[in-house]
Amino acid sequence: MAAPVRTTRKFLGRLSLPERNFVAEALRTETVGGVLLLLAAIAALIWANTPLKESYETVRDFHVGPGSLGLNLSVQHWAADGLLAVFFFVAGIELKRELVAGDLRDPKAAALPVIAALCGMAAPALVYTLVNVVGGGSTDGWAVPTATDIAFALAVLAVIGTSLPSALRAFLLTLAVVDDLFAILIIAIFFTSDLNFAALGGAFIGLAVFWLLLRKGVRGWYVYVPLALVIWGLMYNSGVHATIAGVAMGLMLRCHKEEGAGESHSPGEHIEHLVRPLSAGLAVPLFALFSAGVAVSGGALRDVFTQPETLGVVLGLVVGKVVGIFGGTWLAARFTRAELNEDLAWPDVFAVASLAGIGFTVSLLIGELAFSDDPVLTDEIKAAVLLGSLTAAVLSAILLKVRDVKYRKLWEDEERDEDLSGIPDVYEQDDPDYHLRMADIHQKKADEHRRRARQAGASRDTDDGPA
Template identity: 80%
Template sequence: MAAPRPSSSTRKFLGRLSLPERNFVADALRTETVGGVLLLAAAITALIWANVPALHDSYETVRDFHLGPGSLGLNLPVEHWAADGLLAVFFFVAGIELKRELVAGDLRDRKAALLPVAAALCGMAVPALVYTLTNVLGGGSLAGWAVPTATDIAFALAVLAVIGTSLPSALRAFLLTLAVVDDLFAILIIAVFFTSEIDFVALAGAFVGLVVFWLLVRKGIGGWYVYIPLALVIWGLMYNSGIHATIAGVAMGLMLRCTRHEGEAHSPGEYIEHLVRPLSAGLVVPLFALFSAGIAVSGGAFGEVFTRPETLGVVLGLVVGKAIGIFGGTWLTARFTRASLSEDLSWPDVFAVASLAGIGFTVSLLIGELAFDGDPELTDKVKAAVLTGSLIAATLATVLLKVRNAKYRSLYEAEERDEDLDGIPDIYEQDNPAYHLRMAEIYEHKAAEHRRLAEVAGRASEGDDGPA
């Protein structure tokens, strides 16, 4: 009896990316990795600056220094400029990433998008549930339920860079897609749950500004000298409306066109993202970390991480909730949508990446500040919990990924091999007859060169053995 044919509805999960998608992911992750290393350096600098007795006062002085036009409601401390102003650039890039994923990336196919979206949702819901249960049982505050829901892609990639894991592009793309969806829902959480009072006049002004921005983008009108002043006005109005100002950044990012017209090498969204991403990863996020991660260790913030329900809930949410949520959401979705895992990978690989997603830094710190606004002591302890949970998640992921590093390295080398030196990895050309013809010519050339060298060596040997 013949074996049953595989269902046409079966799809591969974490299979090889298309060449354009692979190139985009490689470029994006290269920038994020450099930014992640700078982020680590900024976080360490902040901890040293805030805890060395001779420097502590200067850290607080700089962090709390006010600047900006008070008449516009923007006379803010440096710490707020970093969180409300600079992070708008970070979320602007996140908005472009999301738009590109929706129109040209993995999320444009609803069936293909179901798995990473479900994984990201479960990866946010389970940590929130873990935090909530921990605080209900421990009698703590439920205000920080959203703190452990976020993943920091730059920090995660910095960990990969430090430990030297040659993670295949499919796993890196999965991590990137998770982070993009994660950022979207983090933005929605900030907008819905951390907005107390709304100034509808300022909000209406911001809305009008966004409409103007959209019309200019749609008509292809103007240059940077038009969009940057308009973006600043929209940001200022959004800040004064009471809604977190980073929402303005993601809204403008979503308005950019990310599909290419005929004759275009890059869409406007791709071009602007290429320009702004290094600024976001290399300057914006590290500066935010510098003024948010400066926790006074001597004040007992780290000492109470495992004793207070609020901080314990954050740690457990990041370490346990993220790993179980993402892995469980992925497995269940694959199970019920007939999506099969790539033959090159196994489910422990998915769990390792899920553990790596437990590194929640930038957005987790931001949500921690919003959730416990008005309680500086608890805010510092929650920040300490974010750092502790991220460190534990990074350590766990490092161990799990190192176990499979030899396999990852062989997959990575196969993806990168380009023996015909045409700039396209050989694995993407194996079905192309022209590729096989070029490879045959290369091998024939190498064989001829080998024969020529052998003949030269033979003649030299005969000359040595002959009479003097």
Template identity: 80%
Template sequence: MAAPTPRPKVLARLSLPERNFVVNALRTETVGGVLLLLAAIAALIWANTPLKDSYESVRTAHLGPGALGLDLSVQHWAADGLLAVFFFVAGAELKRELVAGDLRDPKAAMLPVIAALCGMVAPALVYLLVNSAGGGSADGWAVPTATDIAFALAVLAVIGTSLPSALRAFLLTLAVVDDLFAILIIAVFFTGELNFAALGGAAAGLAVFWLLLRREVRGWYLYVPLALVIWGLMYNSGVHATIAGVAMGLMLRCTRREGEEHSPGERVEHLVRPVSAGLAVPLFALFSAGVVVSGGALAEVFGTPQTLGVVLGLVVGKTVGIFVGTWLTARFTRAELGEKLAWPDVFAVAVLAGIGFTVSLLIGELAFTGDPALTEEVKAAVLTGSLIAAVCATVLLKIRNARYRRMYEDEERDEDQDGIPDIYETDDPEYHLRMAELLEKRAAEHRRRAQVAGGGSAADERPA
């Protein structure tokens, strides 16, 4: 009688290579998230003190070549210019996930894709229901749909929660898919009147960018000026300029060839991610998060349909959407939760994903461009909803923090000090398979080098 097929695991422990990538990525995102948090606090202080006039004058100051259509305010440069770097990293990260990460396997990709999709549909529905009942407009339906991974990880860094690798990877992958849908929303719903000449020029620039990558031409002095030209043309085309960053990120090669320790995409992402997380996103927050906070303003957040829809979309919609999407995926694929995890853990991460900041602020600016007062109110709603989600997630995660700490310590234990956690050396068949493949590749490379050095053939190396 055939042995029963084991049930697939949801949020199971990662393979060693994927774990290492996630750890490195989250380390940068966590530092960037703390900087983002500090920038947001600085913006709020600057906008709510006697220095508020200087804040307004700085972020509305214009600079740039007007002849090229780029005479923009500082706030505009931060939103359209600096965030293009953020979306470039998002594009490269998405490409890596699609060709070399968890999303390359349709079965493994099903969970984060469905969870992220439900986590965007549910907040939009909550927003629309609130505005339908309260007589508001549907313009801001997309504001509460985005998760800010850097801000979420900053919360984790502050509260000191040692999430096990499976939950951290789920949060990161969820945010990658979330970014993809946010990019599509911006491209489809927030594209203005098209300038086809500029759009054609941007497309031609992207073709040149792809051709240089395909032919493996190296040199930042070629790519950076070309990227700036593509960005400028994309901005003038009427398509949101951040789409240029995404397109270039998706063009990077993220698969490794024989003899490569890292793919070109991984190397570029490693170089640009600190610029994105440590400079671009915090500066965007500094010039976008400065809203006036007062008792009256906070009352307006809960008294206006648009702003109440944003708050409830982030706090309720995100949580329900991600949790239900994950549960339904597990239910209809007969999958089980990973070892030592429980559904309250998934619920806590779903609450944490309700922290919407960077992309939510950007979409808020795009959705209400004709109403500056409502734009500021929606920004206050994004901050309020994100704060509520952060506090609730902190409480839920703290309840199980001792258990997380034990799981994390088990995953990180390395008693033989060989740089590989012991748990992967004892009971992970994939680890042993990968090590065998690595040793075989090294042996093959050694034989090839010996053959080149000796001028003989592989047969010459066999003993008589």
């Protein structure tokens, strides 16, 4: 009896058409949000490093909210605990969709990006810990350099104008989704304060009601938004970070279409389409505005490289992320017999790995949580996150720009639609009707070319004839 043949799988191969369209739409919104995030971070730095610094601190530290409900919070806390719950709500929907309809649905296809993401979080944490053990610093911030900011990374792509192929973009998106999942777990497990079990129990009851209403098919934002606010408030008062409420509600949404229901989009995809602009265009930029405003001077930048905590963050983002993602991907491909798409090369994976070193939103949040009892060190950690993310952005921009011509050709091949069917030609080449349409188009072009040639010849004969 012959031994079974082990087939190889293509890594970073062409996406299916529905997955390609979903990734394109999701990343288009994230790119716009990333540009706004970038502008908000720049505005925060300018605001905090000019004579207007006192007004920045006044606005950031201004308290508002019902104290009787335990919600008399500063503007900065409202941005970190409130607005970021919207961001994590979208992350929860993304994760649910990836698990039921995306790349994470198939364990074999999911193995590479999941392993890459895990290694891309473990390596920066290890780099940070080693730097601080050797340098005698605090290991409390080990989780700070583990996060990837997909919006900021895509903003870099938008700025440098790289036409990254959809497979590489999808790989980056999947990395970020898995990254968000483990960042959520890190926040829930390692940054939970003393628990208020009554509030936590109330939050769980609220989530159960939320789930039950979804299963019963109850519709109407006026039902879910007030309930979501109650769940968020209870989660905040429980001692568990309030963003966990957003993730939990996102994971409860149905992200697959029911057969026979005539749905063009699942409820989860529909709600994500509505909420993502709010997350990318308002929630995350406002968080950046009130979290990225740190004093930057020559001395402060020098201190980033002399203190083990801040140096560990920079090296974790710039070195740890690249080594972890690239090394994890290569080893996984090597031992799962997956072959890299022949149109790409391993330096392309290295470039995307360096792009994943841009850790902004979640890194800033974890930095605030890890060193909440030391405001000075918190600001220094934020400066390290900004510097590390900027360094990773410059490095990735250089690496991607080197291959820009190749990427542009692959992008144009993916986008080409010569038969004007609305579907890229690469997805129609196995369709017999496609070849008939293309033959007809080429025949019409040839006829048009001959017609113009005859007209040009007739025009020359007229010009050369007698007056």
